[in-house]
Amino acid sequence: MRVELINTGSELLLGFTVNTHANYIARQLSDIGLRLVRQTTVADDRAEMRACVAEALTRSDIVLITGGLGPTSDDFTREVVAELIGCEMHRDESVVAQITERYRQRGLKLREQILVQAQIPVGAKVLANLHGTAPGLFFEHVGKQIFLLPGPPRELYPMFESQVLPRLPHRDRLDCRVFKVARLPESTIEQLVAPALADLPELELGYCARMGEVEVRVIAAPATAAEAERRIRAALSENIFGTHDDRLEEVVVKTLGTAGQTIATAESCTGGLIANRLTNVSGASEVFPAGYVTYSNESKIRLLGVREETLKSSGAVSEETCRQMAEGARQCAGVDFAVSATGIAGPTGGTAEKPVGLVFIGLATAAGTIVERHHFLLDRETFKQLVSTYALDAVRRELLVGRTLTGSRDSLTK
């Protein structure tokens, strides 16, 4: 069963856009026991695209094509494929109705050009697009399956999961299990995990590190994968915050919700990123009433009650300011927990004593306040991401562990 992917789009061959579709689709396929044998990127050029699709059809059973379904002049995937397999085009009134309704809801004027997306090859099945105007298309042609899918990820992903996967053949799959850990380096995790799995046969073990998180991945027959999971959970214990596509902010919001507890944020160097991650989770409003982005000293004083003399004596990037930020936010917002972050994201603003990358992360609770000191030498955005991950994971660990640390807490600075 040969599966190929063709990505169309000149922007992919000009060096402006990284192709992330191949990754997404490969992972989806592996869930149903299929693997990509080839992926091709082709420019928005009719002859080139036609040749490329024709070749793929001669050698593969399933051909997935992304992009070129929109309303502009460089969108012609629909026509190229229809011509290639010898279909006429017709206007599909159900697609016209769907596009019209979408425009009506959004109060936009519908121009005729938009309806070119309702031109459907005869014999093709329409895959409804719930997140855009261009429908996907599905053909069965001389025993082969051909899928035409929209390029924008937010349109492609839901369509792939709800309408492509169910139409593909499913094979015996190997279990792929992924465990996610924040705050521990990859090599430490490997030291904990690899010896525990050494005697398991035919197990593929992998690690993938990305910005404060590490994914541990095992691929094996289901019984072996289950045993590997048992051992990995024993080895890593509460360090695991989730599996597969779990996101740390989601775990934090859900855990707070279940515990009936609330949180506020007091952000200097992360500049709203912690709040932004929390509010990416549906239901955040139940647990997150308010966040403070206090970039200036004055706003730290006015919004969070940080003491002016602290800022003068210790500076904005200091353990004491961080502590007062967290405690101020907890009090002002009337919540159970508050996290704070103050540091030097760079690239400028560092000194010999307080270099770029220095950061304090605070967590205020009913039982007291913890402040951690870290030094992350990274570009600005990666620095912010890492600090926000450490802060969110501090909340998650606190929620898990409860009040067991009470007492020592007030003086604890790692």
Add this chain to the structure above:
Amino acid sequence: MRVELINTGSELLLGFTVNTHANYIARQLSDIGLRLVRQTTVADDRAEMRACVAEALTRSDIVLITGGLGPTSDDFTREVVAELIGCEMHRDESVVAQITERYRQRGLKLREQILVQAQIPVGAKVLANLHGTAPGLFFEHVGKQIFLLPGPPRELYPMFESQVLPRLPHRDRLDCRVFKVARLPESTIEQLVAPALADLPELELGYCARMGEVEVRVIAAPATAAEAERRIRAALSENIFGTHDDRLEEVVVKTLGTAGQTIATAESCTGGLIANRLTNVSGASEVFPAGYVTYSNESKIRLLGVREETLKSSGAVSEETCRQMAEGARQCAGVDFAVSATGIAGPTGGTAEKPVGLVFIGLATAAGTIVERHHFLLDRETFKQLVSTYALDAVRRELLVGRTLTGSRDSLTK
């Protein structure tokens, strides 16, 4: 002059590694007037790779192949290509010497298996690898150029720049110019741009839409590209916020900085994203003292001075609340501008009167306050991204246009 790229490596087809080589190589080629017509990723499988290279050689003049040059069992690009074009392999003593010296310098023991990398097809030219053991290879075969290049970026990049580029034909380079627009849909932009460019010869025009932004791209000979730019700027005027890699938040922070003006944010539905985007820009602290993430009604009242009776009579998602949020933030933070956003990000929380996707975006200035009403039917994160883009672009436009709208402003709700 057709140029193709083949990337080998099963990891690229399993969904764990994003292919960034294509982007790098495409940008390098464009500097010497060449373009990739196709890019293919192929698994570490001899038959598949052989077929893939053979096909590329039938249709293209230059074939660049990356990966599979190392010493392990899945590295066989060298052999596959040699076999395909009918070359014997021989051991190249200069490569043996180079690898041996590299191991000696690093104090590593050289195993025989490593020297498989010194097996060179007869007639191939060795491209020295200064950052690893696997040399690159260059063939000229029936008038075509074939390059075999190492996969690791830190080996590939310097080899490409010092040894591949000088061997490639240099063409008159085409200018690629990109213009970025926020808030206008792709089809509207095409209506404005395409007719203005219709009579320009040999001009490639493309559009790429992503979450509230559209890139307009022209590629042509330098004189034509310059004329196209003039016309595009005339057609789109202040709708263009930047070119190429410009980011909207960067333009806003820089423009505020130049004007010596400051901004605050008052965010409900965007939950800190606008602040986060602003603070991704180095130098944000000069123009952005404070942001308010006011998810609850109570925090809107306490932090921003929104009136309780407004929240009761009009609700949190209303023009009036949005106006008071922006004006409250402007006053509390003592800044020149404040943007606010309140809406229903979904997926829950909508009503018949105020459906999911409804959002108000406010901009308070010394001259008055504008509130816009929009309806974006999107998933939660895309909704937040789009609202933040509209808000940031509102600031940018205000900074450009200055006070020309004064007077009508207080009552203006689009």
